[in-house]
Amino acid sequence: MPEGEQESPRLLSASLSSASYLVLLQLFSRICTFILNQILVRLASPQTFGTASIQFELLLSTILFLSREGVRNAVLRSAPGKASQGQLVTNISLLPVVFGIPASCIFSIIYITTSPAATRSQPYFVPSVATYAVAAAIELASEPLYIRAQNDFRFDVRVRAEGIAVFTKSTVTFLVLALGRPEWALLAFAAGQAGYGLATLGIFLIAYGVREHYNFQKVIITNKENKQTTTFDPELLRLARAMTVQSFVKHFLTEGDKFLVSWLSPLEDQGGYAIASNYGSLVARIVFQPIEETSRVFFSKAFALAKDGGEDAHNALQTAGSLLMTLLLASMHLFLLLATFAPPYLPLAMSIFLPQRYLATSAPKILGAYIYYIPIMAFNGILEAFFASACTPADLRKQSTMMAAATAGFVATSVMFSRGLDMGDVGLIWANICNLGARALYAWTFARGYFTKSGFPRAVVPSLAMPPAHVLSVFAVAASVTRWSAHRNADAPLSIMAQKAHLSTGVVCVFACIAACFIFQRARLAEMTRALRSR
Structure with a gap:
């Protein structure tokens, strides 16, 4: 078989291998997090747990997501095996460091100045926020090395880095909380996050080093008889810019419930919401988050390969369609298992794993809604991974219009469910279900159109996912x-x-x-x- 025709199978093999690595990573990470949460909910008050797990984590995810998500998705579109792309990818991978570190300072100042008095009055609140900002900056410093490992399919490096980082975070948080004074509770979570960032950066530096990964270098590109000197690949830079702009809307839609909870709910209810969210999304994070990430890598590389045309493009598209429908079928089985068995056994599970003081919060009702939220997250994650891999800048602009409408719809349904129907915090989960359902439907329509235009009209049909x-x-x-x-x-x-x-x-x-x-x-x-x- 010619070399080109073997590229798609190699991508699939590497993606399947990466999926197993990431499932093991998520399993280890979630087990550590689950054990840590079981300890922390008994050591920390719902107010402290809510501040750290809702507000501080929201600050951290805002800094990281807006700084790096667009660049991460864009560089996956670089053609595999082309050496000329190497330095251009390295250059663009430095942008999250350049823009993200100032962003961590700006977002932290905004958060401190706009927080309610009840939140700011907690002991060591400002030093804890500052520590989270430093932790975000440290984690962003590892981004060029993360992207290098991702493009090299070196998922073993990522697994090692994140696994050690999760263990470090869990250990540091527990030790400070258990051995320190009660007023150090927020600092315990901040110190744990700083340990996570340092461990992540340290392992990536051991694997790749500093040299050639933290310098912008000019690249000479030869196109026929013309030579051009450039720092960034124009197509990847445009795509990164478009995806970063869109990530502002996408981040609000993804984390909108936490934004509203942090603004509207008392601190003790935020603690209940946080513990319910952590437990409720356990299955999705262990299994479907790694699948979403690796499918994004595979789809991006396969479609970059398909641009060359010929038999290789045909094989890549056929494999991509088959993989997409297989993943959606697996998500449907997850929905059936949860809808069938979770409602009759949830009260028993909550009595075992939730402390008595959390049973009085919104946690039980939120966990009940998560039964239907988890499968929707899985469907949407897989379909949006496909969309991010196959879309053009024009497609992104169309999706941004849909995202703007989804944002307005999310706010409206949140108010209607939470206030109009008096559902409280659980109404935010149902608003998110509606929001993710609309986004998944949009991405599904895009996938069907994509394969129809590519000559595979039967590759994506509902019956294959049922x-x-x-x-x-x-x-x-x-x-x-x-x-x-x-x-x-x-x-x-x-x-x-x-x-x-x-x-x-x-x-x-x-x-x-x-x-x-x-x-x-x-x-x-x-x-x-x-x-x-x-x-």
Whole structure:
């Protein structure tokens, strides 16, 4: 097989390998976070936990997302295997450092000056915010090396860096909180985040070093008989600028619930919202966040490869369509599992993992809404990863118009659900579900149009993302049985021993659903396995 025709399979192989790396990373990261949260909710008050996990994390994500997201997505579009792109990618990867470090100072000052008096009055509030700003700057300093590892498919370096960073953050936060004075609570979270940034930067520096990664260098590009000296690839720079501008709207839509919670809700309710969000998104972050990230890498490189045309482009598009529908089918199974089993077993889980003082907050209702929020996050993440990989600047401008409408819709539905229908903080989750659903539908429409124009009109169709009727029937029966079991055991205490009959019913139903998936979808599973092995 010619070298060009082998490139798409190599990309898929590297992407699958990266997915396994990142799933292991997220598993380790979420286990550490889960254990840390179990400890922290018993050591820190809901007010402190809400400030750190909602407001400080929102400040950090705002600095990082707006500084680097556009550049990250743009450089993935650089053509694989072209040495001339190397220094141009390095140059553009320095932009998050150049603009992000001043941004961390500006956003921190804005946050301090606009925070309510109840928030500012907490001990060591300003030093804690300053420490978070420094932590963001340190993490941004590792961005050129992160992008290098991403483009080299060196996911082992990223896994090592983030794994050690998560362990460092958990250890430092716990030690300061457990051994320090009570008024150091906010500083404990800030010190943990600083440890995360230092560990991340340190591991990347060990892997790649400083040389040639932190200097802007001119590059001479030869185009036919013309030579041009430039610092940035014009196409990548335009794309990075467009994606960065759009990231302002996208960030508000992604984190809009936290913005509104931090402004509207008391600090103790912010703590309940934070713990519910951390627990509620556990499954999505362990499995679907790595899949979203690696699919973005694969789609970006595959479509860059497809620009060359020929048989290689045909193979890349065919593989991309197959992968997209496989991921959407997996998301549909996640939705079925959560909708079937989470509602009848959520009260028992909350009684085990949530301290009594958090049961009095909005956490229980928020966790109930997360049952439907998690699958929507998975669908939207995969579809927007495809969109970000295949779109042109013109497509981005169209999506920005849709994002502006989605922003207005999110604010309107948030007010309607939270205030008009008196749903409180849980109304923000349902507003987010509507918002993500609209965004996912837009990206799905784009994907269908993209493959139709490329000559693959049947590559993206709803039926390929739906399990067969027999599987849906088994899930429906399981949902009825588990809810009947929950009603039958409603008067029993919320403990494992008292609810053992209810738990046993759930275990049997879970195995029945999994068995149905394998039995009635074995032909498709075999087809997908053969396709992956052949590549």
